[in-house]
Amino acid sequence: MKCKVxxxxxxxxxxxxxxxxxxxIIPVGAIEQHGPHMSLNPDVLIPDYIACRVAESAQNMLVSPPIAYGYKSQVKSGGGNFFPGTTCVSSQSLENYxxxxxxxxxxxxxxxFLLINGHFENSMCLVEAADRAVRQARLAGIDIKVILLSYWDFISEETIGKVFPDGFSGWAVEHGGVLETSIMLKIHPELVDMSRAVDIPPAEFPPYDVFxxxxxxxxxxxxxxxxxxxxAEKGEWILEECISRIAATFR
Known part of the structure; x- marks a missing residue:
């Protein structure tokens, strides 16, 4: 792709x-388990795909190689670090990188710059990285701008209603669920094996964390x-909305 640095x-x-x-555009993701039915890299592949599509819609954007390793998987949003294959870094490492x-x-x-985040746990690490970079560049007499977004924030309630006609359980339990799996079925079906998908009710967690x-x-x-x-059709609905809204916002 010509848009790729x-x-x-x-x-x-x-x-x-x-x-x-x-x-x-810098996609930032994570290598993290997404159930037995899907590869370890949806959090990398999804923002990278969106970044390339956004860049293709304009003449003045380039996409950097994605940053694949993200902040530590948390129990209540990514299942935690118990699973083989989940390969995470500290907040300091991600921020500095x-x-x-x-x-x-x-x-x-x-x-x-536009940072497109594909891993929930990365969010505040990216805030710190962007803030520090802007301040350091300013000290050198250079003004830069960094826009930070997570792609799921560009999915409307209308699209959520189409994807989840029986009701939406909430973003907190969407890890490896319908949303990410649908997107992967659209962009990388070879990395999804629905015969191995496990049917479970939405997870329930107490209102606290424990260490x-x-x-x-x-x-x-x-x-x-x-x-x-x-x-895959649901994945297409999600992607088309995310890409069009992100492209319009960034332009």
């Missing part, structure tokens, strides 16, 4: 960005709700 040679890249009129990547792009001449985390709080499948009603 890593697919450019350095001369072409320099020509595109040296005058500062290119916006850089994203901060350094932004400033490296600043040195190339880039001045405007060390208690594995018995999490369903054995690792998903926090049932993915059985996921379809």
């Amino acid at each position: 890593e697919n450019l040679d350095w001369v072409s890249y320099e020509r595109l960005v040296s005058n500062g009129d290119r916006k850089i 994203v901060h350094d990547v932004i400033l490296a792009f600043v040195e190339h001449g880039n001045r405007e 060390p985390p208690d594995p018995s709080w999490v369903p054995e499948s690792g998903t926090l709700s049932s993915p059985l009603k996921a379809t």
